[in-house]
Amino acid sequence: MTGVRAFAVEAVDIRKSYGELKAVDGVSFTVDEGEFFGILGPNGAGKTTTLEIVEGLREPDAGTVALLGESPWPRNLKLLPRVGVQLQASSFFEKLTAREQLETFGSLYGVSKSIVADMLELVGLLDKADVQENKLSGGQRQRLSIACALVHDPDVVFLDEPTAALDPQARRNLWDVLRAIQARGKTIVYTTHYLDEAEILCDRVAIMDRGRVLAMDSPAALVRGLDAPTRITLQPGALPAETARGIEGVDDVHEEDASMTISTRKPAVVLSALAERGALDGLQVRTATLEDVFLDLTGREYRA
Incomplete structure (x- = not known):
């Protein structure tokens, strides 16, 4: 007898409304282990709310979510060591260097300080290890934020518009970081409104608008299906x-x-x-x- 397929993420008919606004209106998708999955759409499409529901940061009005086989809501302590989250707005501890930021985040998970150098190297900040966070550039702060989400070696990484407001060079540098993360066997779920970026990075994408998924497949398959x-x-x-x-x-x-x-x-x-x-x-x-x-x-x- 064949066993039931296990997904890193499985969302079924999730919904979330704020008054008359249907922020998420019956969204369903699955993400395989090791997959780079993108949730795409313009601002206000429901991307961030969908991600927050899957992460367990927000309770859905209806529908179900399985994250690594567990329900993320209410707060599931079993999942915390296995999940990394990088939010749109990142907050750091004041007056700490990049190295100290990572050491502090790692200490919350009992991670050895020896891991910090590896994380700084992965995101290209080893030469900025002793620079205070507020003196880093925008792109460097984004990379530090991702390093903080990765420092405890999670199985699934959620990234909410990680390249927003970055200049073209900083965006492409961050692409290399994201590829390196996936090469380590991690599952990546991320939102963006940069469609060119998703076409390069993602194995599959879900295109959202007005709280609904309009299409979902690999970028190449979606383009072929358009017959443009x-x-x-x-x-x-x-x-x-x-x-x-x-x-x-x-x-x-x-x-x-x-x-x-x-x-x-x-x-x-x-x-x-x-x-x-x-x-x-x-x-x-x-x-x-x-x-x-x-x-x-x-x-x-x-x-x-």
């Missing part, structure tokens, strides 16, 4: 618009002052025709992305 056209952008004067419209496989041609964009579902055919006409210089090709999936599902502008 490929857009080929040409430099000004590379090809007359009428000539472009006459190429086999071209669905639409859109002209602007600085460029011309061709839409096609047969990019190989169109690119071959452009090559024959010597129109490849400066050409750019853009395939569908998760943002296209999101806009197709919601039918309106993506909300930052």
Whole structure:
């Protein structure tokens, strides 16, 4: 007899309302052990409330949650050593260095101080070990916050918009940290409204809006399912618009002052025709992305 499959996280029809506002409206999903799972959507979509319910920080009005096979609500002491949480707003102890912050957090779980250097190295802060937290940059503080969530070696790590308000370089540095965490065998559940980031990092994503899950799958599968056209952008004067419209496989041609964009579902055919006409210089090709999936599902502008 085959046993029942065990998930790191299993949420079934969870709901949470605040007056007339349905913050979470019947959300269900599972997360496998070792998976990087993203909950995506604009601000106000219900991402943070969903995460807080799964973490056991907030009681749902209805539905059930199993976290590592246990109910996280009411406060479950069995889960505390096995779960790491990084919230949107991080608070640190005043006047402590990065090393002292981690040592203090670790002491709450009985963790040896020898682990601290490993955590600082993992998040790229070993050279900032003796710098006070308030003198770290925004990206460095985010990495320290993640290190605090990891210092007790949890099995599941929850990260709520860990790259919010970071500059592009700091975001990409943090991506490396998140990949390193998963490489250690950890399960990561995180929220973000950066769809490009989720497309790179996540094994699977759930796209939310207005408290509901609109779609859930791997980023690649969601993009394939959209069947969106490929857009080929040409430099000004590379090809007359009428000539472009006459190429086999071209669905639409859109002209602007600085460029011309061709839409096609047969990019190989169109690119071959452009090559024959010597129109490849400066050409750019853009395939569908998760943002296209999101806009197709919601039918309106993506909300930052």
